[in-house]
Structures are given as C-alpha cells and as structure tokens.
Amino acid sequence: MSNQVTYDSAELDIKLKRSGPKVVEAAIxxxxxxxxxxxxxxxxxxxxxxxxxxxxxxxxxxxxTFLLFPPFxxxxxxxxxxxxxxxxxxxxxxxxxxxxxxxxxxxDRAGFWTQQDVWVGVMTTLVLLEASRRAVGLGLTxxxxxxxxxxxxxxxxxxxxxxxxxxGILNHRGYTLDRVAAQMYLGQEGIYGIPLGVAATFVFIFxxxxxxxxxxxxxxxxxxxxxxxxxxxxxGPAKAAVIASASMGSISGxxxxxxxxxxxxxxxxxxxxGYKPAQAGGIEAAASTGxxxxxxxxxxxxxxxxxxxxxxxxxxxxxxVFPALLYFSTVYLFVHIIAIKQGMKGLPSxxxxxxxxxxxxxxxxxxxxxxxxxxxxxxxxxxxxxxYAVISIIxxxxxxxxxxxxxxxxxxxxxxxxxKLALLDGLHRFFLGLExxxxxxxxxxxxCGIAGIVVAVVGLTGLGLKFSSMMIAFSGGSLILAVLLVAxxxxxxxxxxxxxxxxxxxxxxxxxxxxxxxxxxxxxxHLLVFWYSQDSNVTPPVALAAFAAAAIAGSKTMETSxxxxxxAKGLYLIPLFFVFNPALIIGGPLELILWNGFLIxxxxxxxxxxxxxxxxxxxxTWMRIALTCGVIAIYNPDFKLxxxxxxxxxxxxxxxxxxxxxxxxxxxxxxx
Numbered sequence: 041m042s043n044q045v046t047y048d049s050a051e052l053d054i055k056l057k058r059s060g061p062k063v064v065e066a067a068i069x070x071x072x073x074x075x076x077x078x079x080x081x082x083x084x085x086x087x088x089x090x091x092x093x094x095x096x097x098x099x100x101x102x103x104x105t106f107l108l109f110p111p112f113x114x115x116x117x118x119x120x121x122x123x124x125x126x127x128x129x130x131x132x133x134x135x136x137x138x139x140x141x142x143x144x145x146x147x148d149r150a151g152f153w154t155q156q157d158v159w160v161g162v163m164t165t166l167v168l169l170e171a172s173r174r175a176v177g178l179g180l181t182x183x184x185x186x187x188x189x190x191x192x193x194x195x196x197x198x199x200x201x202x203x204x205x206x207x208g209i210l211n212h213r214g215y216t217l218d219r220v221a222a223q224m225y226l227g228q229e230g231i232y233g234i235p236l237g238v239a240a241t242f243v244f245i246f247x248x249x250x251x252x253x254x255x256x257x258x259x260x261x262x263x264x265x266x267x268x269x270x271x272x273x274x275x276g277p278a279k280a281a282v283i284a285s286a287s288m289g290s291i292s293g294x295x296x297x298x299x300x301x302x303x304x305x306x307x308x309x310x311x312x313x314g315y316k317p318a319q320a321g322g323i324e325a326a327a328s329t330g331x332x333x334x335x336x337x338x339x340x341x342x343x344x345x346x347x348x349x350x351x352x353x354x355x356x357x358x359x360x361v362f363p364a365l366l367y368f369s370t371v372y373l374f375v376h377i378i379a380i381k382q383g384m385k386g387l388p389s390x391x392x393x394x395x396x397x398x399x400x401x402x403x404x405x406x407x408x409x410x411x412x413x414x415x416x417x418x419x420x421x422x423x424x425x426x427x428y429a430v431i432s433i434i435x436x437x438x439x440x441x442x443x444x445x446x447x448x449x450x451x452x453x454x455x456x457x458x459x460k461l462a463l464l465d466g467l468h469r470f471f472l473g474l475e476x477x478x479x480x481x482x483x484x485x486x487x488c489g490i491a492g493i494v495v496a497v498v499g500l501t502g503l504g505l506k507f508s509s510m511m512i513a514f515s516g517g518s519l520i521l522a523v524l525l526v527a528x529x530x531x532x533x534x535x536x537x538x539x540x541x542x543x544x545x546x547x548x549x550x551x552x553x554x555x556x557x558x559x560x561x562x563x564x565x566h567l568l569v570f571w572y573s574q575d576s577n578v579t580p581p582v583a584l585a586a587f588a589a590a591a592i593a594g595s596k597t598m599e600t601s602x603x604x605x606x607x608a609k610g611l612y613l614i615p616l617f618f619v620f621n622p623a624l625i626i627g628g629p630l631e632l633i634l635w636n637g638f639l640i641x642x643x644x645x646x647x648x649x650x651x652x653x654x655x656x657x658x659x660x661t662w663m664r665i666a667l668t669c670g671v672i673a674i675y676n677p678d679f680k681l682x683x684x685x686x687x688x689x690x691x692x693x694x695x696x697x698x699x700x701x702x703x704x705x706x707x708x709x710x711x712x
Contacts (some may be wrong), residue, residue, distance in 0.1 A: 247480050286327070299585050325608075
C-alpha cells in the first residue's frame, strides 16, 4: 500500500476571503494594515500609555469585527443590516476616540465620573458583547451578560425583581449602573485590563510574526522538513503531523489554524497509508492542540501567565518546553504503536523531500526563530523581541526573494524585469502579512475584552473567594478531587469559551483556592488551569479542533473527537503529575528534577501501552492491570511508592520487550 502513497509538496496558498462590497473590503484592508503598523510602532519605536494603546487597539478591532462578520451567518445584504453595522462601526470608533481624547481629564476626575463617561461605558460594553457574539460565539457572550447581571443583583443593585439578591454564598450587595459601567470601561480590571493588555501587546506582535512566516512560505518549509525527517518511518505521515504541528503551533498559537494548515497535507496522507479517517483526524487534532502549549507563543498563554504570576516570560518558556515535548512525545508514541499494530510501512524515499534539499531551500526561515530565542535569553522584553522577529523575517524573506530574482534574471537575460516582479511580489506579501496578522488577532482580542468584563465582576463582587469556598466544600479538602473539579469546570467553560478566555475565567475563580487553601505553588496552579483549558479542543461533546479535522478527514465528528481525546491524554496526565511533584516547574535539586523527569516519561510510556494494549508487542490483561498500578504509584509523591511503581513498570516494559524479541525469533525460524 505504501508504494502507492505520494507526498505532494504544494505551495501554501494564502487567500483571504473577500466577498463584500469593494468599499467594505477596502476599509478592511486599510484598518487591518493600519492596526498592524500601529502595533509595530508601539512595540518597537514608541510604547504608548496603557489606556491609550489599548483604547486604539480595541476600537480598531471592534471596527474590523463589524466589517468582517455579518449580524448572522446568512444575513441578507440589505440596507437595514448595513445600517445596523454602520451604527455599530461608528460606536466602536467613538468608544476608542472618547477614551483617548479625554484620557487626561478622565484620570483627573477618577472616581467622580460624568454621565457621559457612564453612557459611553455602557455603549462600549454593549458593542463589545455584540462583537463577541459575531466573532467568537454566543457562549462567551452569554457568560459576559450573566456576569454583568450578577453585578447588578443585590439589595442596592439595578435588578429589584431579585429582591435581596441571590441566595446563600452567591449573594452580595449589588451595584448601580454608574458603578458597573465605570468599572467596565474606566477601571483597571475592566475591559481594558490585563487580558486585553496582553492581547494588544505581546499576543498581537507574535500573531503578526506568525502571519509573516505564513505568507513568506515558512509553513511549507516546516511541513516539508517534518516529512523529510519522519516520512520513511512506520506511520510516517502521522509522525510528520505531530512534528509539523509542534513547529507550526509554536508560532500560530491556534489549534484550529494549526489543524487546517498542517492537516490539509497530513490527513489525506494518513488515510492513504492505512489510518482510518477518524484516526487521522484525531491524530491531527491532538497534535495541533499541543501547539497551544508549545513555546514561544502558547496561544497567548505564556504572556497571560507571566502577567498574572509576575514570573518573567522567559522563565515561563523555560518551564513549559519540557512538558510540551512530553505531550508531543506521547502523541508520537500513540502514532507509532498504531502503525506497528496495523502493519504500516513508511513512504518511499523517492517520493519524499530530502532534509538537505529542504534546508537548502528554506534554511533562512530558522534565522528569525534563532534570533527570537537569542533575544529572549538576552533579557529583552517579549514585545521588543516580537518586533525584531517581525522585522527580521521581513528583511530575510525580502533579501532571499531578491537573490532568487537576481539568479533567475541572469539566467533568462531579463534581470530588471525579474527584480521588478520580485519587488512587487515582496510588497504584496508584506501588506498581506500585515492584513492577515490583524485578521488573526481579532477573535483573541475580543475574547480578552469579554474576559476583562468577567474579571471586573469577580473583583467587584468578591465572587472569586466565594467560588473558592464552594470548591473547597465540594472537594472535602481533597487535592485530587479539587483537580478533578477544575478539569470538569474547564470542560464546561470550554463548551462556550475559547481557550484563552476559559483560562482567564477559571484561574480567577479557582486560583485562590488552589494556591491558598491547597498550598499549590502559584506557577503550578496557573499551568494546571491553562493545560486543562485546552481540553475543549479535543474532548467530546464539543471538540473544536477535532471538528475541524473531521471536516478535512471526511469522518464523523463525534468519532473523530473520541479519537482526539484518546491521543491527547497527556493533556490531563502531565499537569496532574506536576501537582504532586512540582520540582519540574518550580525547581529543586538536580537529582530530584532528573528523577521526576524520568518518572513522568516512564509513566506516559506505560500509559500509552495500557490504552493500546500494545507496546513492543501485544499485552495480556494482567500486564495492563499491573502497569496501571505502576503508573498510579509513580504519581504518588511518596518516594518509596514512586520507586516501587517505577521498578514494577520497568520490569513489565522489559518483559514486553523480551516477548517481542521471542516472537520475532519464532517468525524468523518459521520463515527458514
């Protein structure tokens, strides 16, 4: 079968959907390019004040939202709908203009807001909620509305039909419209708070960097490199999907974008090689989800964690690399086991790119990544590093295009024309990258704005401490039950929230309980919540990345979701290990760190064998049960139990290996 499978290294064609009137498309292009240039200016030339920078950013993002997303998916393009969009567009523009133009006066009268301040705050909040409904989804919008209604509920609030407010622990005094609107629009923890601040600075500049890597052909380079490295192995396309998703996801920061980018190449090849459609889609979804936990971007998570914990961004990256590699190694192992079980072969060498050829044609794409790592290690701020990374990819790709045009022009005796065409192509890609970066950042900025509403209400009403009290009561003081409640809450929130918003909401609610009541280290608590917030991508019934993969694979969505959930088990097991063995995150003696690294690696390998019933060869039921007990013992923080569990696991792995060797010898003897 493998001899019939070919790898088609097609160009990644970047096309932006343009279906509206020309004036609207022109406005989108101008606003998107303007926003990206503004972000580059504030990142590398003149950092502006927080509210000034965030106010301009959100206003332009809201304006783009009402140009890009119609009121409903099948809204008719009639005059009434365009009038609604125009009014919302103007309201979005005014929200930013009012804040920026009156910023000094607003600061001077802090706490004594005018009625105009309040009503502009109300307008901005409503416009943001509508933008969220269009760009992100109804689930996040409902949560924002419920949060606002909760702020009003109480004896002094704006909802008299609730009487004295909500019952029990959820009750609070209630707040007036003036207080809530001012908190949302002008407060330090409102719409323009930390979540939007992170989205408007660090996240945007790295999203822009990813967009430029995409339009310059880096996506094709990374995919080709992955196939060149793994294509000859058993289940080669599936292993290439894991590696390509790790490399692409580390810069894209979006699991769904990762699926549609790499999955367009890997899923059809996996199907032709022998993987079932649902398996192929599940592998791609699980691997692509790992892109959101892979440095440097981590789907905006690294920057948010750094802001909330006050731990330097570089330290977040350092402690996140090993867990991310563990996750991808686990998915890779699942892929390898399935390939052996189903007797798959690799792709023929003559139908795959060669590593040296791929590197010769695209080695320069590695330079911006090397520069990025070097500048981070040198202590530069993440925003400045992102700025230099964007400039470097523009310069390097431009010089490479001119060099190729020079060579081609000399060979064809039309040097001037060749260089002219290269300059035009480079200019086109430059503006395309600016536009694509702004488009890609719209949803995350809107989500962070809504998350700011939730954070504001939590701070205003004290809901975080109340939620923590409920969590402690439900868990009965048991840490493992508390972790399970976090996993359940993350899954429920993930049904309606994107990953970034889910993390922000959840850490605000359960963070105090995990760190104060259960004594969990701050960084471990944040990483636990952040990892568990990813499960909405791969966990039924709503697995967004799996749904995208199912569309490419032509498989059933629920079946693909189950496969993705199966391959992504590391998403749950790896952070759970850190909860009971935090040395790998917070540091400690070298021997303890090495011991914990060995334990988690061994436990994940054994767990993959238990799930598949196969490691080196088929496992009997008793061996799977014994391995399960060994894994449970490894997770226990007690050293003696860890030692016993690791010895049991090692012995069973060795027995399985010897069984495979014996079976191979019998096959060889029979063939003679």
